[in-house]
Amino acid sequence: MKFVTFTVANGLPTPGAIAGDGHILNIAAAARAGGGVPLDDMLAVIAAGRAGLARIASWLAEPPAGMLVDSREASLLAPLMRPTQxxxxxxxxxxxxxxxxxxxxxxxxxxxxxxxxxxxxxxxxxxxxxxxxxxxxxxxxxxxxxxxxxxxxxxxxxxxxxxxxxxxxxxxxxxxxxxxxxxxxxxxxxxxxxxxxxxxxxxxxxxxxxxxxxxxxxxxxxxxxxxxxxxxxxxxxxxxxxxxxxxxxxxxxxxxxxxxxxxxxxxxxxxxxxxxxxxxxxxxxxxxxxxxxxxxxxxxxxxxxxxxxxxxxxxxxxxxxxxx
Known part of the structure; x- marks a missing residue:
């Protein structure tokens, strides 16, 4: 998987994963919709470990409705904006x-x-x-x-x-x-x-x-x-x-x-x-x-x-x- 942090229309930085066909999966929104551990930034995605990766892989395989963003409308930031060290x-x-x-x-x-x-x-x-x-x-x-x-x-x-x-x-x-x-x-x-x-x-x-x-x-x-x-x-x-x-x-x-x-x-x-x-x-x-x-x-x-x-x-x- 390829992970990014992106913004749309000057919105908040959001963790995402490249979904193919010119789209980005909005990981934060998918996590909120699906319940469970919030994944509101890339550090949370990383800290979620293998269980988090499995959740994201399932969303990429079958993207939840409304959770894909057109990559042409997104601006990429540093994928991990604030490394721990x-x-x-x-x-x-x-x-x-x-x-x-x-x-x-x-x-x-x-x-x-x-x-x-x-x-x-x-x-x-x-x-x-x-x-x-x-x-x-x-x-x-x-x-x-x-x-x-x-x-x-x-x-x-x-x-x-x-x-x-x-x-x-x-x-x-x-x-x-x-x-x-x-x-x-x-x-x-x-x-x-x-x-x-x-x-x-x-x-x-x-x-x-x-x-x-x-x-x-x-x-x-x-x-x-x-x-x-x-x-x-x-x-x-x-x-x-x-x-x-x-x-x-x-x-x-x-x-x-x-x-x-x-x-x-x-x-x-x-x-x-x-x-x-x-x-x-x-x-x-x-x-x-x-x-x-x-x-x-x-x-x-x-x-x-x-x-x-x-x-x-x-x-x-x-x-x-x-x-x-």
Whole structure:
């Protein structure tokens, strides 16, 4: 199933499921009509678990009268407008290596002798991936209050000059779950979506020199885009075998796969669950794929640029960068 959050004629955000033939099932209305547990937002849908999925599947098979919405009359929002938490990992060696190199180059450019500075950085091992990255999944926590959906404008932070996109696959946790094993970790996944944590690389580069962060480099309104759908886990046979594409203004920048993670999706989720309960609606992004952002080649977005992230089986997440 493909889940959405939509509005019609400026109405309230409503959870839905793609019903085919150009229609969306109004899950909230169907639940009210059928009785039982209310499903008034996507978090409630996720928290309802397998029983909730079974109810929705029955409505899709035989839609109740008046519960289908013409998709042409609906506007899609982020399918999960307020994730319970956001955790974003770094799981792709090519991206990590190239991003580290780009960060050192940006820092060197701000010095009187960039080449000499780069030589000092190399001698100090600043271009090396820290050993801990190979040993365990690593992540930062994002801001769930800054989430937007498909076709939303991304507003450039006032101090940012070097704006960037990131091509990522994310899991939405069904939970609650704690101390998962790798063998059962994927059973805790409700579904998968596309994640684009837009980044102000000049701010990020400066901030992370303190070995904190990211802070304002990624923490700004509209900074986290997800969507267009959450696809139920049963429809994604292997989350590490999906074709992933970036286009900027219609020009393809990379075509790759979700494979070759340093730490598998299952290992990543299991590790994060260690001694910490994962809750319904938690979003875990597995990291930017190699060449999945402009930072790696030191190319950045201009105002008005349209970024499209496409992931096989999920769809296309489209956003435009604008100035404030």
């Amino acid at each position: 956001i955790r974003d990992c770094g799981n792709y060696e090519k991206h990590v290596s190239q991003a580290i190199a780009a960060a050192q180059q940006l820092r060197a450019r701000a010095t009187p002798d960039p080449e000499a500075t780069l030589a000092r950085f190399r001698a100090a091992g600043a271009f090396d991936i820290p050993p801990v990255w190979y040993e365990q999944p690593l992540y930062y926590k994002g801001n769930p209050m800054t989430v937007v959906g498909p076709d939303a404008d991304i507003v450039r932070p006032s101090a940012a000059k070097l704006m960037d996109y990131e091509l990522e696959l994310a899991a939405i946790i069904g939970g609650p779950a704690k101390n998962l094993s790798e063998a059962d970790a994927l059973d805790a996944v409700f579904g998968y979506t596309i994640f684009n944590d837009f980044s102000a690389r000049d701010l990020q580069s400066r901030e992370t020199s303190f070995r904190f962060g990211p802070a304002k480099g990624k923490d700004f309104d509209t900074g986290n885009a997800i969507g267009p759908y959450i696809v139920s886990a049963d429809e994604i046979a292997d989350p590490e075998a999906l074709t992933m594409i970036v286009r900027v203004n219609g020009v393809e920048k990379v075509r790759t796969t979700s494979g070759n993670m340093q730490h598998s999706a299952a290992k990543t989720i299991a590790y994060i669950s260690t001694d910490e309960t994962l809750h319904p609606g938690d979003l875990i992004a597995f990291g930017t794929v190699g060449d999945g952002c402009g930072y790696e080649s030191l190319t950045f977005l201009d105002d008005g640029d349209v970024v499209e992230l496409e992931v096989e089986g999920i769809g296309v997440l489209r956003n435009r960068l604008v100035s404030a």
